[in-house]
Amino acid sequence: xxxxxxxxxxxxxxxxxxxxxxxxxxxxxxxxxxxxxxxxxxxxxxxxxxxxxxxxxxxxxxxxxxxxxxxxxxxxxxxxxxxxxxxxxxxxxxxxxxxxxxxxxxxxxxxxxxxxxxxxxxxxxxxxxxxxxxxxxxxxxxxxxxxxxxxxxxxxxxxxxxxxxxxxxxxxxxxxxxxxxxxxxxxxxxxxxxxxxxx
Numbered sequence: 001x002x003x004x005x006x007x008x009x010x011x012x013x014x015x016x017x018x019x020x021x022x023x024x025x026x027x028x029x030x031x032x033x034x035x036x037x038x039x040x041x042x043x044x045x046x047x048x049x050x051x052x053x054x055x056x057x058x059x060x061x062x063x064x065x066x067x068x069x070x071x072x073x074x075x076x077x078x079x080x081x082x083x084x085x086x087x088x089x090x091x092x093x094x095x096x097x098x099x100x101x102x103x104x105x106x107x108x109x110x111x112x113x114x115x116x117x118x119x120x121x122x123x124x125x126x127x128x129x130x131x132x133x134x135x136x137x138x139x140x141x142x143x144x145x146x147x148x149x150x151x152x153x154x155x156x157x158x159x160x161x162x163x164x165x166x167x168x169x170x171x172x173x174x175x176x177x178x179x180x181x182x183x184x185x186x187x188x189x190x191x192x193x194x195x196x197x198x199x
Contacts, residue, residue, distance in 0.1 A: 046163050048073065053168040055183035059085030060092070060169060063138065068165075074151035079112070079141040079167065083133040090126040090175030091119035092133075094141060095168050101154055101161040108154065108161075112141040119173050123188045126175030 048069050052062045061084045067076035079096075083089050092114040101108035113120075116130045126132070133139050143151065155162050173179040177188040 048163050048165065050079075050165045050167060053166060055169075055180075057185065058169070058183075059083065059087075059089065059172055059174075059180070062167065071155075074143060074148050074155055074162075077143055080138060081141060082138045083135055085174070086135055087174045087176070088132040088134050089115075089172060090130055090132045091115035091122075091171060091173035091179070092141075092169065093120060093171035095170055096143070097166045097168070098154070098161055099164050099166055101158070108150075110143055110147050110151070112143070112167075114139060114141070115173070119175060120171060121194060122171065122173045122179040122181060122186055123177060123191065123194050124173075125177055125193070126173070128175075130175065132175060 050065050050068060061082045063080045063082050065080070066078040067073055070076050081092075092112075094112040095109050096112055097107045097109040099107060115132070116126070118124050119126050119130060151162065169180070170182055171179065177191075177193075179186060
């Protein structure tokens with residue numbers, strides 16, 4: 001073969017290989033994200049699960065859940081909890097979050113609350129007549145009615161984002177100025193009381 005022709009053929013082969021590789025790379029870059037998105041709805045067929053984030057000496061036991069797999073779970077979900085401590089519990093703040101429903105830098109979360117608003121501050125001394133859970137008593141947490149519409153939209157438009165639920169307790173107050181702030185036990189009995197008490 002003519003040396004000049006051999007050089008032209010060689011350059012042509014290299015060019016075609018480079019074009020083929022570039023096309024392959026672009027194809028992978030284009031289709032991989034679409035493939036990942038296409039996999040997300042597949043998880044809609046999985047059963048809904050609730051994970052409880054427990055901590056050492058947690059005074060609440062999550063006994064059972066009801067209606068977790070119903071199509072209307074956002075209205076009918078019941079989370080049965082029990083006071084397993086030796087003292088009455090006057091305030092509970094829990095958070096039901098959706099790890100797969102990302103909003104900005106955070107997650108979609110639903111507050112689940114028990115007790116008088118003033119007892120949300122562990123530093124406050126509760127009135128014995130306030131609503132409370134005695135040791136061994138059971139209470140059922142439900143999703144507030146005003147937050148059910150947002151969950152219904154997630155359930156209908158992005159069902160894979162409501163398959164994994166996480167429950168954590170951010171505050172538990174015994175009403176005697178002791179309790180748990182997140183996972184840490186706190187005792188304010190020897191500290192000055194707040195100047196004002198929330199009602």
